[in-house]
Amino acid sequence: MKELPEWYYDEFIQIGTDYASEEEVRNYDRKMRTIRDIADEAETMRKLIDLQPEDNVLEIGCGTGEFSIELSRYCKKVLALDISQGMLEFAMKKAGERNRDNIGFENAGFLTFEPNGKEFDAVVTQLVLHHLPDFWKLIALRNVNSMLKDGGKFYLKDVVFSSGIQDFDSYFSQIFKNMPPEAGDEIVNEMTLHIKDEFSTFDWVMEGLIEKAGFIIEKSYYQDGFMATYLCTKI
Known part of the structure; x- marks a missing residue:
């Protein structure tokens, strides 16, 4: 793991649920499947990153490992990162149970991962970048760019708010009203904490950060005014 100066942001700060116990991680895994x-x-x-059998892929923020396991079926190697040791241990156990031996795991994130000269064909990350303030998002995205081969693909999915929304009080009230019953109180509470304490940004800010970091946005998808997916290529 990379050693950072004292003034660097501590990406290991836990906001919201602390997934320190296996029971908490197992509940998270079950709810995500629901x-x-x-x-x-x-x-x-x-399909979006056009994954090939000889590709090496980095996933930043692998959580309980489901996406890394799925991607490992179609590529040479997946390296899965997460700042939660509990999540990593659960993901490693799951990968072992499914006989996926081409996945590596490391306790690190956008700011602390040290690639040691290794370059990846693709980097993927979902619902993780919002843990960083906008300044550190740019640093994180530049790090991602430096880890990719020329022309490499970057897949980013995260909570990104639409700048076209005029009344955010009404907007967020409606989001909570539309939460599916199966989400349960815990997911509602996590969404509340996300809006209050985490660092999701606006669409125009995110697009600017991605481009400033050295990517072309090949495709972008916006859903429900708060979820965005980007397929980017390193230039």
Whole structure:
């Protein structure tokens, strides 16, 4: 793991639920399977980055490992990072149970991962970049760019708010009203903490940060005014 100056942002700061116990991680894994079609999302990701059998892929913020496991079926090697040691241990156990031996795991993130000269064909990350303030988002995106081969693909999915929304009080109230019952109180509480304490930014800011970091945005998708997906290429 990279040693950083004292003034660097501490990306290991835990905001929201602290996934220190296996029970908490297992509950998170179960809930994600309930409210998301992870297999379909992984297939969409695979097609967008045009994953090839000889490719090496880096996933930043692997969580419980579901996407890394799916991607490992279609490429040479996946290196999966997460700042939560509990998440990593759960992901490693899951990968072992599914006999996926081409996945490596490391306790690191956007700012602390040390590639040691290794370059990747693709970097993917979902619902992680919002943990960093905008200044550090740019540093993180530049780090991602430096880890990619020329022409390498970067897949980013995160909470990004639409700058076209005029009344955010009404907007967020409606989001909470539309939460599916299966989400439960915990997901609602996590969404509340996300809006209050985390660092999701606006669409025009995110697009500018991506481009300033040295990427071309090949495709962008915006959903429900708060979810964005970007397929980017290193230039």
